[in-house]
Amino acid sequence: xxxxxxxxxxxxxxxxxxxxxxxxxxxxxxxxxxxxxxxxxxxxxxxxxxxxxxxxxxxxxxxxxxxxxxxxxxxxxxxxxxxxxxxxxxxxxxxxxxxxxxxxxxxxxxxxxxxxxxxxxxxxxxxxxxxxxxxxxxxxxxxxxxxxxxxxxxxxxxxxxxxxxxxxxxxxxxxxxxxxxxxxxxxxxxxxxxxxxxxxxxxxxxxxxx
Amino acid sequence: xxxxxxxxxxxxxxxxxxxxxxxxxxxxxxxxxxxxxxxxxxxxxxxxxxxxxxxxxxxxxxxxxxx
Numbered sequence: 001x002x003x004x005x006x007x008x009x010x011x012x013x014x015x016x017x018x019x020x021x022x023x024x025x026x027x028x029x030x031x032x033x034x035x036x037x038x039x040x041x042x043x044x045x046x047x048x049x050x051x052x053x054x055x056x057x058x059x060x061x062x063x064x065x066x067x068x069x070x071x072x073x074x075x076x077x078x079x080x081x082x083x084x085x086x087x088x089x090x091x092x093x094x095x096x097x098x099x100x101x102x103x104x105x106x107x108x109x110x111x112x113x114x115x116x117x118x119x120x121x122x123x124x125x126x127x128x129x130x131x132x133x134x135x136x137x138x139x140x141x142x143x144x145x146x147x148x149x150x151x152x153x154x155x156x157x158x159x160x161x162x163x164x165x166x167x168x169x170x171x172x173x174x175x176x177x178x179x180x181x182x183x184x185x186x187x188x189x190x191x192x193x194x195x196x197x198x199x200x201x202x203x204x205x206x207x208x209x210x
Numbered sequence: 211x212x213x214x215x216x217x218x219x220x221x222x223x224x225x226x227x228x229x230x231x232x233x234x235x236x237x238x239x240x241x242x243x244x245x246x247x248x249x250x251x252x253x254x255x256x257x258x259x260x261x262x263x264x265x266x267x268x269x270x271x272x273x274x275x276x277x
Contacts, residue, residue, distance in 0.1 A: 015232060020229065026221055042262075053250065
């Protein structure tokens with residue numbers, strides 16, 4: 001368990017004990033000091049605990065482990081280990097082009113205004129479909145909307161490999177089209193092998209760095 | 211167990227609600243999946259907000275009652 005989580009749990013335990021003191025000995029709130037303690041224990045500490053706990057939960061919700069904890073996502077997790085540099089997701093994951101501990105979130109969040117909120121709402125929709133509707137087979141899962149180049153360009157814009165790459169500069173119209181999202185990075189025949197969970201049974205897998 | 215003094219009784223009730231909410235949040239922090247996230251924000255967040263609101267309301271009521 002991570003150290004911040006242990007700290008939050010200890011703070012929660014302390015707050016619960018202090019609240020219990022007020023519940024069992026409400027008479028101590030009669031004095032001025034007791035009233036100040038009640039404010040601290042029944043307002044300030046719980047707000048602090050909930051804030052820190054909420055922040056920890058939101059941070060954890062970005063983790064690769066969290067995304068892959070649903071059984072339906074298993075093949076997508078497996079696709080990150082395909083031993084083929086042509087697999088976009090695998091190449092990004094294995095070469096740390098995205099932080100491996102937040103691999104899913106890094107590519108699938110929305111880098112526009114309130115993108116994090118939209119990503120969280122999308123996650124809630126996943127849970128709704130997973131538990132209350134009939135979830136599709138892993139290979140039939142589709143994005144809610146076409147993948148936007150903005151998410152790729154969040155990291156790649158300005159990078160030499162992107163700006164001066166031979167294929168990218170061969171056609172002078174290509175870079176402006178990519179920046180304007182008129183030509184998709186992932187569905188225009190260039191980087192279109194992303195997760196390809198249908199073909200995983202024939203794939204060779206990287207064993208990992210540890 | 212509940213005090214006969216109205217303010218103290220309200221503080222006890224808000225404390226009990228808060229303890230429930232904080233216990234739920236603590237248990238959810240131990241969980242790793244989406245369900246624990248949902249319970250944390252839904253049940254934990256709701257009872258936490260309810261406990262805080264009850265406490266603040268008790269203070270307002272006691273203030274207006276004493277004036």
